Amino acid sequence: MEVPGKKLHLKTSAVDTSYCQPCSQDGDTFPAEAYCTVCKEFLCSNCASVHKKLKMTRSHALLDKSNMPTSMSGQDDDDEYIEPCEIHPKEFIKYFCPSHQTLNCGHCVVQNHRSCHVDVISNISLAFKDGPEYGDIDKAIAKLFKDIDKCASDVEKNKTVIAEIGDSEVSKLRRCRDEVNKYFDERENALLKLIEQMKNIDEALLDNLRPKCDNLKAEVEEIKNNLKTQENNTIQLFIGAKRAKQLLEITQTTLAEINKQNTIHQYRFNIDSATERLMESTTGLGVVKEEVIDTQNALGIHVKYFTNENYVL
Incomplete structure (x- = not known):
């Protein structure tokens, strides 16, 4: 050397x-x-x-x-x-x-x-x-500048794409949630209406029975007072007692009928088993999936999709 x-x-x-x-x-x-x-x-x-x-x-x-x-x-x-x-x-x-x-x-x-x-x-x-x-180095530098500019441009395009994807999927999620809310609102209103109907029926029945009880009590009070006023006259007391006995039997029968009618609806809310399972599920409402498809979107950018469910709502 x-x-x-x-x-x-x-x-x-x-x-x-x-x-x-x-x-x-x-x-x-x-x-x-x-x-x-x-x-x-x-x-x-x-x-x-x-x-x-x-x-x-x-x-x-x-x-x-x-x-x-x-x-x-x-x-x-x-x-x-x-x-x-x-x-x-x-x-x-x-x-x-x-x-x-x-x-x-x-x-x-x-x-x-x-x-x-x-x-x-x-x-x-x-x-x-x-x-x-x-010269080759100079050309390589020029090509790198061009490739870097293209990469930066693709990065900006991808930023636009992810914003669009995010907006689109969030809109789908919101629509799904709105539909779920609408369904449960309708179910809630139906159940509330049914409860209200049973409550109104029972209240109407009781409102009808209570005056009958008051009337029976007033009739018994009257029988008692009549007998009281006839106690000094044995003949009248005897006749009045016999009549009172018949009236008391009628009153007893009427009271038994009132007691028979005095029934109300027993009800309780039980959560639907499917809804209960849904609430216990870790995938309730939906999941965000990634797919393994390599495709090109409208902007000319390659987008990869994956099939595994990495993100769970």
Whole structure:
């Protein structure tokens, strides 16, 4: 694998092997121990020490080995790399592995892509904007915008549909409830009328019997008073008593007839067994069903119906 830029052979871990650039001018290769962020150069320990002493460079910021960049590749365009690596936050993404389709920093390349052909992003990105892949991405974005707009439109249509379904089913439920109420109102009125009729019959009968009882009492009072007034005349008392006896027998017969007529209707309300079962039922009045039919309504929206009774009234 080769990383374009500074000429490095990356068959081993050389992708992260940096050397002292000032010393390389004399043909010497010494491991880099520091990096100057101003000069954009790797320095060995001796050069770093000199760098800190020279008047022109003593104010430069030097990164030690643990914080300096891991690769010399692409040092001329380091300023273009600003995206940090998700795995190694101190490093910037600089490489792309076509085999794994991953974006990598120098650490990632050494650890996971030694045997891969890794491209330097600064090199392959030059023609990317005018290439087919970016064009496909642009088309995919446009299509997604269109699909999202259609989805949003379908959502709004479905909101309209559920409102219509809700209104329709509520209307059906209300009509059913009104019919049930009407039926029970009619049944209640019929039963109340029957009770009233029996009550009126009994009251009329009693209203007719009560005066008869009063009349009989008055007749008995009269018989008693007549006998009382004849107690001093034994003959009249005898005759009056005989007559009174006959009258008392008639009165007794009349009273027996009144007692015979003095009957009223015994009635009580018993709830209908079907109504009682209905009241005990958990599905009284009706159920809301879902059906498993996938159909298309007038608005062109697919609606699914399910057969299971998930909701019980």
